[in-house]
Amino acid sequence: MAIAAPPQSQLKTRRERVVLGIDPGIAIMGYGVVRGEYQAAMVAFGTVRTEPKTPPEKRLQQLYDGVSLLIAQYLPDCVAVEQLFFSKNVTTALPVMQARGVVLLAAANADLPVCEYRPTEVKQAITGYGKADKAQMQEMVRILLGLDAVPQPDDAADALAIAICNVHSHRFVEAASGERRAASKTVRG
DSSP states (O other): OEEEOOOOOOOOOTTOOEEEEEEOOSSEEEEEEEEOSSSOEEEEEEEEEOOTTSOHHHHHHHHHHHHHHHHHHHOOSEEEEEOOOOSSOHHHHHHHHHHHHHHHHHHHHTTOOEEEEOHHHHHHHHHSOTTOOHHHHHHHHHHHHTOSSOOSSHHHHHHHHHHHHHHHHHHHHHHHHHHHHHHHHHHHO
C-alpha cells in the first residue's frame, strides 16, 4: 500500500469542520481533505494505491488501512463519498463497490457519519450545472480552492469535489435546521 500525499499543510481549528472526501477505487482511491464552514479550504489530497497482482482481499485490507490512517491523521467530522452510478458494465463496478464498502466500514469504525452524494449533486454543487464534464469540474475545484493547478491525479480532484460538495450542502442543511428550530419556537410561543 502506498499513500501519496503532500505534507499536512494546515491543522484543524476548533470551529472549522473537516471533511474527508473519497473517490473509491480498488487500484487507486482518491482522497481530498478540506476544512471550513461556508467555503472550503484545501488541507490535503492524494491517493491510496494498491498493486494489481495483490489478492483482492489484501487490496481491500490495504485500502481500509489507508482510509483509517487518513481518518486518524486529519480527524474529519465526516466522510463524504459519491454514490455509485451504474451504466452498462456492472463487472467493473463490483470492485468499486467493494472499495466503497471499505470506506463505509472505516468511517463506521471511527464513529464518523458518512454523507453520500449523487454524481449530479456533486457537479451541481461545484459548477452549478449537473451535467458538467470532467474538465469543467477539475477547473472549478482549482478555482474554489485557490490552487495554482488542477489537482492530480483525477481521482484526487474528484475526491476534493466530493468534499467541497459536502461543505456547500452542509451550510444549507444547517440553515434549514436553524429555520426549523426558529419556526418551532415561534409556534410554541
